[in-house]
Amino acid sequence: MDKDDVLVPPDTRAALDALSLLSKKWDPVVLVVLLESGPLRFSELERTIPGISPNMLTQTLESLSEHGLVGRSVLSESPLRVTYELTDAGYEMQPVFDSLSLWGNEHIDSVQPTVVLADRDRRLVDLYSGWLRDRFEVIEVRDREQLQRRLHENPDVVVFDTDLWADEPAIFDEHCPGPTRRIALVSDRPEPSLCDWPVDDILRKLLSKDVLITAVVRQVERIGQTPADRDREAIESKLSLLESEHSKLILEDDPRVENAHARLRELESKSVRES
Incomplete structure (x- = not known):
């Protein structure tokens, strides 16, 4: 009928x-x-x-x-x-x-996005987890093996201390699913080597509640983003953090920073041609 x-x-x-x-x-x-x-x-x-x-x-x-x-x-x-x-x-x-x-x-029972939270410091994991649990399903991780295993479960977002991984950024990229949004945490003053990390955002510890929640919400909202837009925003995030910590003169001499700027110019030029 x-x-x-x-x-x-x-x-x-x-x-x-x-x-x-x-x-x-x-x-x-x-x-x-x-x-x-x-x-x-x-x-x-x-x-x-x-x-x-x-x-x-x-x-x-x-x-x-x-x-x-x-x-x-x-x-x-x-x-x-x-x-x-x-x-x-x-x-x-x-x-x-x-x-x-x-x-x-x-x-309607909505499915909460899954966030893997990885840090060796139990106190920080407990603190950050408490901030996020109202909005997300949080999975706590305290060592590299656990992190690697959890990454293979395709979480929506991973927030991890780079010291916990203790391996080359390229190896992390091999284990982290492409769609998973990535937020790296750094304890020390960020160095230009952070440009090599295949992540969407980089934050300095210790974090405030508002900074962490805003960063995670931002990444969840950008799930499904076009590769070009994702690449551009990731580069802008890294450069912004580095420029807040180092003089322009120092950064200009680093090839990794120059490569990041070159890639950003390439993406912006492509966007202008397509608009």
């Missing part, structure tokens, strides 16, 4: 039609992104929604346009620059998503 044959009141029929639209995989995602960000170009939408192909994004925008939820504006003809923005009807979806969020938080 087709759903159109079901006998329901007109108001309920309209609700079923709206839910049918939102049941498509990418339509609600594009709506939420445009609600949060405002008008975006096609390339900006691609970067903001990891996993969607150009063809699927085109189809999704056409579908939303046909339903009167998204409009297309031409900013310039040569070169052609187009932005996509919600119509008035599209912006009126905001309370719908707000209501669904409230209902989901009350009635």
Whole structure:
């Protein structure tokens, strides 16, 4: 039996039609992104929604346009620059998503992201774990063997003291799954050798509660990020920490820092060409 044959009141029929639209995989995602960000170009939408192909994004925008939820504006003809923005009807979806969020938080058991927390110092592990447990499923680790084993379980985020690993950064990269977001902790003054660590962020111990929670939340929010954006943000994080600890003159003489700057310029140039 087709759903159109079901006998329901007109108001309920309209609700079923709206839910049918939102049941498509990418339509609600594009709506939420445009609600949060405002008008975006096609390339900006691609970067903001990891996993969607150009063809699927085109189809999704056409579908939303046909339903009167998204409009297309031409900013310039040569070169052609187009932005996509919600119509008035599209912006009126905001309370719908707000209501669904409230209902989901009350009635759907959400899976907490998994964070592996690795440090030899038991006191720090206990402290940091206590800060994170309200938001995440925390797995405590106190030696390298445990860390290696836990990495193979594909956690969402790993927060680890580089001294605990006590091996080459490249070996860590071999054991840590690609999608796992990585936050390295360093006890001493950071040196340019930190550029070699395949991590998304580097923090100095001892940490404050706000700094740790903000860093982990940031990485969870960026799960599924495009490789180029992830690489760029990781480099910026490392350079920012080094520049806060060393003079520009010292850093300019280090080839690892120069390689990081060169890679950053390459990524930024590529992003400009694609936009």
